[in-house]
Amino acid sequence: MPKSRRDKRVSLTQTKKKGLESKQSLIEEVRNCLDLYERVFIFSVSNMRNSKLKEVRNTWKHSRFFYGKNKVMALAFGKTPETEVRTGLYKLAAKLQNEVGLLFTNKTKDEVIQWFKEYSEHDHARAGNIATSTVELAEGPLTQFSHAIEPHLRKLGLPVALKKGIVTMLEEHTVCKDGDVLTPEQCKILKLLNIVMAQFTINMQYMWDKGTGEFEAFEVSPPEQIFNKVRVTSDDQEYDFVDQNMNVVESETKAETKDDLGSETETMVTGKENVPDAENLFASDMVKTPRRSSRIKNKK
Structure with missing residues (x-):
């Protein structure tokens, strides 16, 4: 049946569209931050979690994060050498692609890179994520x-x-x-x-320095994979790492060792090296363990 030309689609939503005013406001805020901060970083987020990003914002209250439209933020910088508001900013504007954000800070380059390199939070995987283990x-x-x-x-x-x-x-x-x-x-x-298979990380990709006007790119390294096979038996979970040749590193024997406090700790012996028990491997603040087989006993 043909559609009537008199019928008009009416939207019942009360949400107003973000018009020209919001875009102009974003441009103005970005340019104001160029006067207040010495460096600008472009970052990307792996396994986005709003709660985790909010915690990072609270930790970095001395800096400013922007997660807006890339074209609008690039327009604030200037897309060409003729329209850039400061020397070298057009190079940074060209890198505003895909899902990225801006970090304005007065911290040094080494401080920023080191902090975000060490920062990571683990969470349960969501639909659409890639499984990191069998x-x-x-x-x-x-x-x-x-x-x-x-x-x-x-x-x-x-x-x-x-x-x-x-x-x-x-x-x-x-x-x-x-x-x-x-x-x-x-x-x-x-x-x-x-x-848990999802790891929330913030990766710094590019930097622009106001003092020198230099533009610098950083290499983003993938997160280290600790295990890639999990076998659940009864009330136990065994975690293994399979090497590139698909050879499973299997546990041969068990041993008991005593730590500095005198308490006994169950370990798995593979070859000649002892691997400590990773009891808190999947806590919110995961501790990295050697890439060998370990057994984790769930609390009943």
């Missing part, structure tokens, strides 16, 4: 789960059933493989298993 569930009981959650696990696609009131895997199941694009169901399973 996760396998072994056949048998899963005592870490309550019996009440069994229908939810079946709905997520896990082959489970209740046996004597205990959630039990009927067969071995692979939740995800390294390099796969995660689905919402896979992300929910990983969250229930308390396995």
Whole structure:
């Protein structure tokens, strides 16, 4: 049926569009910051989390972050040598592409690079993220789960059933493989298993110095991968790292060592080297551990 020319689409939303005034305001704020701060950095964010970015803003209250439209911010700098407001800024404006932001600061280059290089926060992966490890569930009981959650696990696609009131895997199941694009169901399973695969980082890409007018580019290094295989058995989780030749570094024996305080710590022996137990590997402030197999016991 043809559409009537008299019918008009009316939007019932009360949200007003950001017009010319908001763009002019952004340009004015960016140019004011050029007078207040000595350096401008272009940064990108991996695995964006608004709560994490807010924490960084609070930590860097002495500086100013901008996350606006790239074309508007580039217009504030000047896109050509003739229109740039300060020497060398047109080079920075040309790099405002994709999802990036601006950092205005008076901190030195080394201080900024060092701080953001050491900063990272880990969180559960979301749908659309790339799996950084292969996760396998072994056949048998899963005592870490309550019996009440069994229908939810079946709905997520896990082959489970209740046996004597205990959630039990009927067969071995692979939740995800390294390099796969995660689905919402896979992300929910990983969250229930308390396995984190997302790492929130802020990467500095370019810098412009007001004093010298120089433009500098930085190399962005990918985050270090600590493990790429997880096998969940009963109430334990075993984390392995598979080398480039796809040879799994397997644990051979167990040993008990004593730390400086005299407490016993369970370690896994691989070859001739002892690898400490990574009990808090998946806490919010993850501690990097050597790339070898370790066993983590979940708290019941």
